[in-house]
Amino acid sequence: MTVTTRPGGESVLARIVADVRRELALRMTTVPFSQVEARAAAAPPPRDALPALRGDGLRVIAEVKRRSPAKGPLAPIPDPGALAGRYVAGGAAAISVLTEPNWFAGSPADLTAVRTAVEVPVLRKDFVVDPYQVWEARALGADLVLLIVAALDAPTLRSLLGQVHSLGMTALVEAHDQAEVTRAVEAGARLVGVNARDLRTLRIDMAAFAALAAGIPPDVVRVAESGIRGPADAAAYRAAGADAVLVGEAVVTSPDPAAAVAALAAAAATEAR
Numbered sequence: 001m002t003v004t005t006r007p008g009g010e011s012v013l014a015r016i017v018a019d020v021r022r023e024l025a026l027r028m029t030t031v032p033f034s035q036v037e038a039r040a041a042a043a044p045p046p047r048d049a050l051p052a053l054r055g056d057g058l059r060v061i062a063e064v065k066r067r068s069p070a071k072g073p074l075a076p077i078p079d080p081g082a083l084a085g086r087y088v089a090g091g092a093a094a095i096s097v098l099t100e101p102n103w104f105a106g107s108p109a110d111l112t113a114v115r116t117a118v119e120v121p122v123l124r125k126d127f128v129v130d131p132y133q134v135w136e137a138r139a140l141g142a143d144l145v146l147l148i149v150a151a152l153d154a155p156t157l158r159s160l161l162g163q164v165h166s167l168g169m170t171a172l173v174e175a176h177d178q179a180e181v182t183r184a185v186e187a188g189a190r191l192v193g194v195n196a197r198d199l200r201t202l203r204i205d206m207a208a209f210a211a212l213a214a215g216i217p218p219d220v221v222r223v224a225e226s227g228i229r230g231p232a233d234a235a236a237y238r239a240a241g242a243d244a245v246l247v248g249e250a251v252v253t254s255p256d257p258a259a260a261v262a263a264l265a266a267a268a269a270t271e272a273r
Ligand SMILES: O=P(O)(O)OC[C@@H](O)[C@@H](O)c1c[nH]c2ccccc12
Pocket: 063, 065, 125, 126, 148, 174, 195, 199, 225, 226, 227, 228, 246, 247, 248, 249, 250
């Protein structure tokens, strides 16, 4: 399959993953795996994410994101832990932290800062392609790890998922179309996210979740990701079967992040079902 975004260009996802692999290769030579392993062993034990993400009402996963390839700079976020604290005050069930530096202006230190500031599960949102990064995530204190189906072949997805589970964490397995949902479920995902944004082209399709939700088995927790501007979008996703929504831009740009999170969760509770 070939997906082109610009005339003669490579997909955005492929370009990001190429950068991530380059930096990973460098880290692997400077920080030996044994050191990452030791840090993971010393990290606080993982928090159980699935019970936090499914229940009555819609759960909100609020994201710490400074910039994105689609939108450019969003918010400076000088204190990620304080922002995460506001999210939790508003009722966030989990926090997503972008740790990718070049395209999202994130850092691994952001994740550790958030993990120590809040008591809810924390997701490492990055482009994970190698077991080294899964161990790194645990060493940083992550409870959840994002795995993007479009960036991984089937055997790699399966083995990374096994790695995440064996370290006691939960994988958020991200899909964008029916074939990817099937691959996620077949690999053993217990938490599946449907990203409205196609990471190859950066285009948003808010109808993607509703089209794919029915194909996700009922025992799998379902997350609708990206493009959620406010309570009406959250309510629509809840009505379409979302257990949780993953929201970045709308909450990082809000003057009152706690109120923004609370409004997302509350609107869905009253308008859906
Ligand atoms: O800022 P938004 O549109 O609310 O989106 C949040 C989140 O879904 C988005 O950041 C995201 C979803 N999947 C990703 C994979 C990699 C990087 C980023 C993402």
